[in-house]
Amino acid sequence: MAEAMIREPLAASHDLKSTIVASVRGLLGEAKAPIALHEPDFAGQEWNYVKDCIDTGWVSSVGSYVDRFERQISDFTGCGHAIATSNGTSALHICLLLAGVVAGDEVLVPTLTFVATTNAIAYAQAAPHFVDSEEVSLGVDAEKLEAHLRVIAHVRDGVCMNRLTGAPIRALVVMHVFGHPADIEGLIELARRWNLVLIEDAAESLGSYYGGRHTGNFGRIAALSFNGNKIVTTGGGGAILTNDPVLGKRAKHLTTTARVAHRWNFEHDEIGYNYRMPNINAALGCAQFERLPTMLQQKRNLAACYEKAFADVKGVRFLREPPGTSSNYWLNAIVLDKRISPCRDDVLGALNESGYGSRPLWTLMHKLPMFRACPRMDLALAEAMEARLINLPSSAKLGA
Known part of the structure; x- marks a missing residue:
């Protein structure tokens, strides 16, 4: 029984890694060279x-x-x-x-x-x-x-x-x-x-x-x-x-x-x-x-493609702009369900090893040594999101 419980998360982690990497590869193509998380685009004056x-x-x-x-x-x-x-x-x-x-x-x-x-x-x-x-x-x-x-x-x-x-x-x-x-x-x-x-x-x-x-x-x-x-x-x-x-x-x-x-x-x-x-x-x-209007449109194009790519991936949610707003989608992000959040680092490793620059959230500020003694309220949501969120390659030119 215990052995079966160990195998199940390992299998889930492998399946999730493969599915997410495949979804990103299907959108961005094979990473023949590393694709940065976000890089500048100099194509004008x-x-x-x-x-x-x-x-x-x-x-x-x-x-x-x-x-x-x-x-x-x-x-x-x-x-x-x-x-x-x-x-x-x-x-x-x-x-x-x-x-x-x-x-x-x-x-x-x-x-x-x-x-x-x-x-x-x-x-x-x-x-x-x-x-x-x-x-x-x-x-x-x-x-x-x-x-x-x-x-x-x-x-x-x-x-x-x-x-x-x-x-x-x-x-x-x-x-x-x-x-x-x-x-x-x-x-x-x-x-x-x-x-x-x-x-x-x-x-x-x-x-x-x-x-x-x-x-x-x-x-x-x-x-x-x-x-x-x-x-x-x-x-x-x-x-x-x-x-x-x-x-x-x-x-x-x-x-x-x-x-x-x-x-x-x-x-x-x-x-x-x-x-x-x-x-x-x-x-x-x-x-x-x-070139800002063009780059913003490219960013929104890329976000729409990511949303479509992850629409049917179980346990993964694409982070959309809030209702009533228009976001520049500076960084695209996916959020893992709580039950599979322990797989986050495995997914990050698989993405980066495959050439797709990805990262987690910043370390939360109250966890940094110079700020640990500062006043705070309950921070449960931020702590949950820190464990579940992954940023994906988001350069404007990827949405061209």
Whole structure:
């Protein structure tokens, strides 16, 4: 009897591995060379624009391509102000400072996120307070967070206070996981009731919409990323988004070492940050933006093909965009049923050995050594998803 019980999971693991690999191979073809999880696509004017920077000598943080790139971001997202930065982490750091986060504060943040989100909170000398996610979008669970706050927090003199730690809870960071917009309406209402500043970590969601409105337009301020693995890349880069002109002006000031404008003097009126995006990186981004609609369509084509490929695979669910949203499907994902989640690493091994770059979720933030002592709510859903989710090759050109 015991021997039969051992053979059954082993057989199930083998069958699942074979089925998933076959489904991916049927869509992407035989991997004659390794197929990356996500790689940039340079098929436009990238070389010409970067060469122009080199030829003219405008390669640093001042230049026409930076201004042009910021206009492209603003026009595409519909956000009033876009400030290009050196990377997405620096953008989020400034977002937190502009939200009024100071040393000793707590910031509500999903444990299901990339480490940069939480690192930025530490840079502001605040404490991450980890919250759980919901299964549809993988974004923050508004209802569960509401119940948590009713138990541990109260609003005193307009400030949300943690009864257990005595610290102010200043802000809520919402992350749009893999490009899927979070339950933003519910989170806006929660932030209003608890006097929290809503910040959107939109690093992965360029080209994603909630109710027809681009992500990054719902919080007081938001951050984008243009890292090498994003749909639009500047090599390394990010941007701050806001519809508040005062915050937009201050964001530009802080990211430009807080320099006071003068023809030749270098005067600075507060501690600032050397966070501006170089012109040569912005040049790359300008060329990428010209092809963004095409790449977004390719991403959606690929997602539709994945959904079809896994429609009849038992025990596997393709992660679809939430109702009422349009996702950029930055990373495609499948979710294994709970009963077969122990097979996850076997599946990952089989996919990567077959040449299909795949990965699990990030290690949850509350499990990392530097954040283990931070406050948290019950994180059952995030922990369950960590054990069950697999990302699949998602480069735009795969959907061409």
